[in-house]
Amino acid sequence: MPEDMVVRTRGVKRIYHLGKVVVEALRGIDMEVRRGEYISIMGPSGSGKSTLFNMIGGLDKPSEGRVYIDEVDVAQLDAYELAWLRCRKIGYIFQTFNLIPVMTALENVTLPMIFAGMSLDDARDKGVELLERVGLGTRVHHKPFELSGGQQQRVAVARALANDPAIVLADEPTGNLDLKTGKEIISLLKTMNREKQVTIISATHDLKMIDVSDRIFWIRDGRIERVERRADVSIEVGEIEGE
Template identity: 75%
Template sequence: DIAKLDAYELAWLRCRKIGYIFQTFNLIPVLTALENVTLPMIFAGVGREERLRRATEILETVGLGERLHHKPSELSGGQQQRVAIARALANNPVIVLADEPTGNLDLHTGLEIISLLRELNKEKGVTVISATHDLKMIDVSDRIIYLRDGRIDRYETRAEVYVSIE
């Protein structure tokens, strides 16, 4: 029951079990892609060599193996989003919270990010919870929960949504 956790326990949980993908990426501008991805691992107490190995592996997984030493200003929007996703995965979370993960991206890059999120769910068992207005996200969602004024308005499965769209 997380309601009973104290501040330290909540911080531990957030650091090690939950990954965050922000709409505006929130990358640290003076750090390289590799350094941005290693940052959460520092807070989790992961050793330097392990941090570098894992960050390199994750960045390669998201297609940025050639851009490890580039700063955010040297990356496209899609590349920055992939760094943000890699950073969210740094501590092997069981849940990823994504705020408009395709909101600042062109169509092609948005589809790549959607595919990557689906792959995380299917291959690694990561639960992805996304706040979005992008209808393409329906293709990778098992459940859709509609909110109105901060409350659940209705709940549908992907099949039910497809029926209502057609």
């Protein structure tokens, strides 16, 4: 595979003004992610990983520095291009699932396809197919509140993959799930990563993620502390799960 960078950040800083207090959530992040990689951004809460997630996803603007998605500088995009990027290039998965509560599983999955201009019938067919892929073939017409947390997150995974994005961004995807369900979601993400060659970037402090990640970015105090390849990580994941 060619060295094809799907995400590149250069000196990204993000400063929040909370009243008179200035908080530097990110203090200059440089990272590169190759197409098809499975990346985990690890760090304690408050380390800035969610902020970084928002930067990479074009959900927030850096105070300084640049973010390139597929070699396009996100800061240069107008509102239409940004919406297009979020719709077609990036799929999002959140800790709190963030399904639209009034829509069925299928409607949630088809919404991004409708935005992308797909016909209703095609979107429906593809939506059903995606829900079958994540193991929810029998629950397409259920509303989010009729589904368990794990099932809701599966819908979110299907929705994130709706427009065959280049990147799936997952912010603490297992944070609200129990151990077993969390594992299932992780292995689902890994399967999608392998089968569809979609790049997965996950902000997490779930050590179960280490096992499937190609590389791990450790974040502390708004900086990248170290980057590890999976092969170099010595932690036996099985031992830590009990904590």
